[in-house]
Amino acid sequence: IEGLVDIVDKPVLIEMWDERFFYFVLKFEFNFVDTLDKASALSTVQIDVENSERYDMSYVDEAGERQRPILLHCSPSGAIERVMYALLEKAARLSEEGKLPMLETWLSPTQVRIIPVAERHQARAQQIASELGLRTDIDDRDETVGKKIRDAGREWIPYVAVIGDEELASGELTVTVRAESTPKSPAKVKMSPADLKARVSAETAGKPWRRLPLSMLLSERPKFI
Incomplete structure (x- = not known):
């Protein structure tokens, strides 16, 4: 003993x-x-x-x-x-404790969700998703940006990046970091795709990793009604 x-x-x-x-x-x-x-x-x-x-x-x-x-x-x-x-x-x-519930980033089915504001931003969204090499998906559904952000919150996604005209021009992403957010105050951080990849990679270092057996585009996934 x-x-x-x-x-x-x-x-x-x-x-x-x-x-x-x-x-x-x-x-x-x-x-x-x-x-x-x-x-x-x-x-x-x-x-x-x-x-x-x-x-x-x-x-x-x-x-x-x-x-x-x-x-x-x-x-x-x-x-x-x-x-x-x-x-x-x-x-x-x-x-x-007044924080948002979540899983560890390495356990989260989707680690990063990219939300293009309009159709003209989707090409850049797909380029970034491929560059990240993480469990990343793109919400390309015909929904408002607000609804897409709320849906990402309901799925406890650790990082949600929005891409609009401003992000196209600056090359940076507006990322909502769930671990730093509260129910009434989302933590939005400006970071480059490389910085986002480095941050998620640091959080998941040494942990198991697998790709999701689903399409990267939410519009192509099964819908359960």
Whole structure:
């Protein structure tokens, strides 16, 4: 037990029983405190001494004798639903603190959304999206800019860049940074496409990355009504 505590290097709660109540003789788990101030288990490892008999599991040892194995329940990363639960709980806590709920940038399905103000800005939007090399999409739908921005907010997109005449002339983007925004005050920052790429790349460095199996253009994606 002391060895486990040294490895984890976090506060621990140890429970010990005089007799065994469960199918395991030892387990450890990682918990977090949710928005209801309740401890919730994320992952666990258990040494199971009971279920090999229940499920008729056995092996033959070196002496030719049939034995019941000790089972190891090993879920160090936790089940996917527990991970999603923790992520949503973290987002709920952000809301309680007056911030906008969001996922980490590396986890966000769309990391950057580009919103062209008019059709004449779409060519530049597609050029920038290709240059970024991130999970970037373009809202080219026949909707108002305001609605496109609101929809991006409902999708918790970390970076939303608007391209209009001013951005075409200056070469910079007007980017709403969700992590720095509040419900009543969006944080808008002027930055070049290269600066935007560098910022997102720094936030996602060392994290898994995959492309979205969807069209870059929102107008070409399935619509659910």
